[in-house]
Amino acid sequence: MLDINKIRDNKEEVGRSLSKRTTDFDLDEILSIDDKRKELLSKVELLKAKRNKESRQKPTPEAILELKKLGDTIKTLDDQVRQTELSLKEKLSVLPNIVADDVPEGNKENNKVIKVFGKKPEFLGKNHVQLAQDLNLIDYERGAKMSGSGFWVYKDRGAVLEWALLNYFIDFHRKNKYVFLFPPYLLTERSAFTSGHLPKFRDDLYWTQDGLCLDGTSEMMIGNYHRDEILEKLPLKYFAYSACFRKEAGSYRKEERGMVRGHQFNKIEMFQFTHPEKSWEAFEELRKNAEKLIEGLGLHYQTVLLAVQDISFAMAKTIDLEVWIPSMGIYKEVSSISNALDYQARRGNVKFRESGKNDFVHTLNASGLATSRLIPAILEQFQQKDGSVKVPRALHKYTGFKKIK
RNA sequence: GGUGGGGUGCCAGAGAGGCUGAAUGGGCCGCACUCGAAAUGCGGUAUGCCCGUAAGGGUAUCAGAGGUUCAAAUCCUCUCCCCACCGCCA
Secondary structure (H helix, E strand, O other): OOOHHHHHHOHHHHHHHHHOOOOOOOHHHHHHHHHHHHHHHHHHHHHHHHHHHHOOOOOOHHHHHHHHHHHHHHHHHHHHHHHHHHHHHHHHHOOOOOOOOOOOOOOHHHOEEEEEEOOOOOOOOOOHHHHHHHOOOEEHHHHHHHHOOOOOEEOOHHHHHHHHHHHHHHHHHHHOOOEEEOOOOEEOHHHHHHOOOOOOOHHHOOEOOOOOEEOOOOHHHHHHHOOOOEEOOOOEEEEEEEEEEOOOOOOOOHHHOOOOOOOEEEEEEEEEEEOHHHHHHHHHHHHHHHHHHHHHHOOOEEEEEOOHHHOOOOOOEEEEEEEEEOOOOEEEEEEEEEEOOOHHHHHHOOEEEEOOEEEEOEEEEEEEEEOOOHHHHHHHHOEOOOOOEEOOHHHHHHHOOOEEO
């Protein structure tokens, strides 16, 4: 949610920023609704002041008659205020976040590669689906039998490898003094609103019959962890593990067979609540952390600065880390690092206190990392001529094996 | 799932229709006393919104949403959460 006062004071600037993302907004309309709100509010509060004053002691019978009429007027005005506030909130909550200045304009094709690590290994021919099946790591068929397409079962060393990745991430974050949260997978509608996933992503989420939804990313949880709180000490650094659930309706493509896009995947997410002046610093820290994790695995990847229209709604800037998937000949996202500025904090009412005043914090999130694309990358990038796969050194202490054959 | 008891400021805890943004205690901050500290005394100590350059004023907020009333922390309805006991249970 954007600050109405900021819109009022910097209309041109905000408008320019928003128009990079969409043309579907009308700041003048929003401001005029706010004007109306203020006007009504002043009016009704004056009347309330009168009523409060006269009701302080028991009024005379005649006065009561008059106050009764006053009460009716107040009620109608109050209704109008409520409606105006509602429509203001509605308009405001579908506005996306403003974007950072250094974000390229346009769509995906303007994404800018800002770093490349390692280089493309020689591709030895087997894709990760074949490898996973040949080496008995993933059971796609039985996964689909149990849960439908888009689900798979990690099996034996495949499960160990998956778990090893998670343990590797967890140890890394703990070493960096991030606090480990293991949140519930189901959350309320209010929480999904705060994280910015509602109203936009309603159809991408799974819903239960009692109105809860499965998390699409643990960011949805951590962002709500401090909802309606005034934070004492900043920054607060967290990381969370959760399974993530996405409908991915209509987005399944043939080349994304295997584990590249599933309805359920594992992800560890870093999250920071920071002072407004420190959020870009934190952004760099998160990015470095995510990069270190992939580099620790020795995978070839690239860091990409996303163009405006490729950034999600609530975020001012996003950098993706994309790992090379040899069989597909493309890079696939394994981490997304974003700064939401105060956008989520406003929705969730998360503040901090400084010299007697409260202000909204900034929130940032970054995958650290999602596993479902790392395993394909590991299998394909590290496959050997004899059909085996080398396990990255960083994982040895967790897997107990160095090679899968 | 059932029954009962709760949810009040930073914390504990009163208040049970009108002068209550809210007693009292603790905490915290300031001042006095002290060489310093403790103890003691005095004062201060919520947030959103609206008007105002400001000082200040107004309004709302006692879990949340509605309602009754001239007037609600206090009465009514619904929802959520916490605690206790009972039932059920992979």
